[in-house]
Amino acid sequence: MAAAQPLPTPAPSPTAVPAAPKGSEDEMKMPVRRIVPxxxxxxxxxxxxxxxxxxxxxxxxxxxxxxxxxxxxxxxxxxxxxxxxxxxxxxxxxxxxxxxxxxxxxxxxxxxxxxxxxxxxxxxxxxxxxxxxxxxxxxxxxxxxxxxxxxxxxxxxxxxxxxxxxxxxxxxxxxxxxxxxxxxxxxxxxxxxxxxxxxxxxxxxxxxxxxxxxxxxxxxxxxxxxxxxxxxxxxxxxxxxxxxxxxxxxxxxxxxxxxxxxxxxxxxxxxxxxxxxxxxxxxxxxxxxxxxxxxxxxxxxxxxxxxxxxxxxxxxxxxxxxxxxxxxxxxxxxxxxxxxxxxxxxxxxxxxxxxxxxxxxxxxxxxxxREPDIQDVPDAKSLGRVKGEIHFENITFAYSKPNGEKLDRPALNGVDIKLAPGRFYAFVGPSGAGKSTLFSLILRFYDPDSGRVLIDGHDLRSVTQNSLRENIGIVSQDTFLFHDTIRENIRYGRLDATEEEIIAAAKKAHAHEFIMQIEGGYDAVVGDAGCNLSGGQKQRLSIARAVLRNAPILLLDEATSALDTETEKIIQEAIHELSEGRTVIAIAHRLSTILQADQIIVMKEGQVESSGTHNELLKKSELYQKLAALQFSE
Known part of the structure; x- marks a missing residue:
């Protein structure tokens, strides 16, 4: 499929803006003029x-x-x-x-x-x-x-x-x-x-x-x-x-x-x-x-x-x-x-x-x-609530060096994938294959060097970033919690949520039970980065936050890779409830967590090596066979 011409975007700013030459008369005039307003x-x-x-x-x-x-x-x-x-x-x-x-x-x-x-x-x-x-x-x-x-x-x-x-x-x-x-x-x-x-x-x-x-x-x-x-x-x-x-x-x-x-x-x-x-x-x-x-x-x-x-x-x-x-x-x-x-x-x-x-x-x-590298174009439109169809259209992308030059080896090279709404997709592959980069492109943390990312047919560069991200919920391995109460950490998913909605989200995330066992309940302070909670408890609060957001697209970034088997089972049940009616895209190292995916995409060196169900990939993908053999050998 031929790559479509990307929409014009503002040129990225350099990492550092050079100061005026030493001794220049303009060295102080420019900053002073900037602060006068x-x-x-x-x-x-x-x-x-x-x-x-x-x-x-x-x-x-x-x-x-x-x-x-x-x-x-x-x-x-x-x-x-x-x-x-x-x-x-x-x-x-x-x-x-x-x-x-x-x-x-x-x-x-x-x-x-x-x-x-x-x-x-x-x-x-x-x-x-x-x-x-x-x-x-x-x-x-x-x-x-x-x-x-x-x-x-x-x-x-x-x-x-x-x-x-x-x-x-x-x-x-x-x-x-x-x-x-x-x-x-x-x-x-x-x-x-x-x-x-x-x-x-x-x-x-x-x-x-x-x-x-x-x-x-x-x-x-x-x-x-x-x-x-x-x-x-x-x-x-x-x-x-x-x-x-x-x-x-x-x-x-x-x-x-x-x-x-x-x-x-x-x-x-x-x-x-x-x-x-x-x-x-x-x-x-x-x-x-x-x-x-x-x-x-x-x-x-x-x-x-x-x-x-x-x-x-x-x-x-x-x-x-x-x-x-x-x-x-x-x-x-x-x-x-x-x-x-x-x-x-x-x-x-x-x-x-x-x-x-x-x-x-x-x-x-x-x-x-300093202008952000990623900006809304002047006529950017609000996306509204989407169905969840995602299309990576012939994507090539390379990260930049500190001096702004692109790395010689691209993180993604000619990736062309179309994800249907309301289905469960999983990306697997070795580290550095480009899985996390795809997530960053969906969130528009970066723009592709060539090709387009489309949601419901809309080029992400043509819509506002806020309206795009309002359609996306995230549950990641590295759960971040603010030094605040459990209630406010869940409410972060939707700031205007009522108390009843917060409790309902916690119940759906299988978090309500442990919350009520903690002294203070929903008013308990989680500590800096959630240090007062276990990994599984933090993960369930993250899921509750995503439930409350109620976004049509859900990104799961190795959400259970650091958990024990029992906790993983609880998290999987919570994720299963959260996934209903949404487009779910998961990055997984544990193949056991994505066996029921509608489609598994195998990534290797920035390209799609193969795709299909678990059983199909066991027959046609050598890389997937190796990954499965390592995890299911016992």
Missing amino acids: YLKPVLPRFILGLVMGIVAAMFNAVWLPACKIIFAIVLPDSDGPPPLGQEFGFLGLDLNFADMLGLDPSAKIGLTGVIIAASFIPLMLLINGVLDYLNKYLLAWVGNQMLQDIRNDVFGRVLRQSPAFFGGTKAGELIQTVLNQTAVAQRNAVQYVQVMTSNPLKILVILISLFAAHPFFTFMSLFIFPLCLLPVMRLGKKVRKSGKKEEQMAGAMLTAMHESLSGIRLVKSYAREEYEVQRFVRANASMSKNAIRWQRASEMVGPIVESVASLGIAAGLVYWWAMGLKSSEFIAVVLLLTRIYPPAKELSKVNLLLQKTRYAINNVVLLLD
Whole structure:
């Protein structure tokens, strides 16, 4: 039969999307542009947070004139305390405070006046602190909302990837990206916005005030400051590798922990607890080492900036003494000058923040932008409930290498099989013959390289994946159960099932009896991956889940190969009840479980070697004869 032309499908994405070249200006622009849409739902609070930061920065404009007034009152010069009527240029305005307050201009300031004047300093700090708090709180709230949305989308994007993606990616690294790297990107991005919105304006406002009042003193105090930029920039280059390595080692640590816990029975069976502990310890030590390097570089910035600041202030002090200027003005100017260095210190760490954020945000964006290899075509139709006719039409398929190239040897080569609805089919053959690959193609985990897979005459590439899989129930050898109650594990087959339907499914799967014997019954928690249950019990819950799904196509992937004879008999009875009226396709190593199949298909090296009933194959298939001889020799 000639192969039909396949429908066009989206080109598969590569396993890894290359990052921008090192040092490229677009290296951060692309990820930032990708994340900007997450800002839109929280834009009002974001703008309000920026406004609070700007107001806090502008508030610094009142510091110098206000402090000059306060210190002129509290620290009078030798010619006596100034009268209340003394005029000060306040923000460019010539204001007479005595007239404004209705006081005697010639009055002298007493203790009460000094206390009132001095109290304005903590009041101004309080106002500035409230504004800073609102700025940081609002931006942090925005960041957390964005983190929640980004994390949800990243996890959703991960789950929508095809199996080929998971085959080449460690689960621990995915967990690291979804949980930790999203948080790193959010935390540092929020800090970056906080630093860059208010701090430059704070410095600008303070510098304008200082230069307007005493330009040469300001220059003397700040001219050394640029000298600290060079070591800070060099620290940024060194810390980039440490930040990237820290995130990589965090992924390795999560991988080690995930694998150890997932395979805890194997670990304990081989007494490999210490080996796994040491594997975790090595990854943890490497991560901590790189984290310390980054922290060391980050904490060096403060002393560098403060040391430079102290030199500038010392130089300014000498100049002030030489010029014989008033002490009250000097204290006011120095107090304002010292307010430059906290925002300057934060700005000096921006480069370190960017280096720390770059690796994390790139990984997050790579996942957000990664398209699944298998996608619905734009005009894909909902399949509806099918009869269950399946046609593998001249199928050829080869798996891919990690670099995306196809393996030379195909897993399936020219397979052409038609399965009638409502019948029982079994696939047998040695390992690597292509049996499991056929299951993957039915579920559309992969698309064939040539040929088509049709259900009820519909090319699987022309229908939505969800509607396809709603028509398929699965019972496999490796039963997976969630760390949840028995009820919820059965309900996973159909989320809107009622309590009565769940119990009916359990009864049909021969599971109700053992469930009622367990403490808690349907509310009993099965443990991680069902560790509190036996293999047969887990298998019966898997069958109950398939019963509840009530799909017209049932896939049995060696469902009884790991069970004892008695349990196998119970499972076989449950499967027999489940199979009624459905198209059943089974992969079996135990030929005793498929003797009653309507048709047995023998696979060898990706091709159909023969097909027929058990008795027919005993006569015409040499491979089947060997398989039967091995199992029925006794």
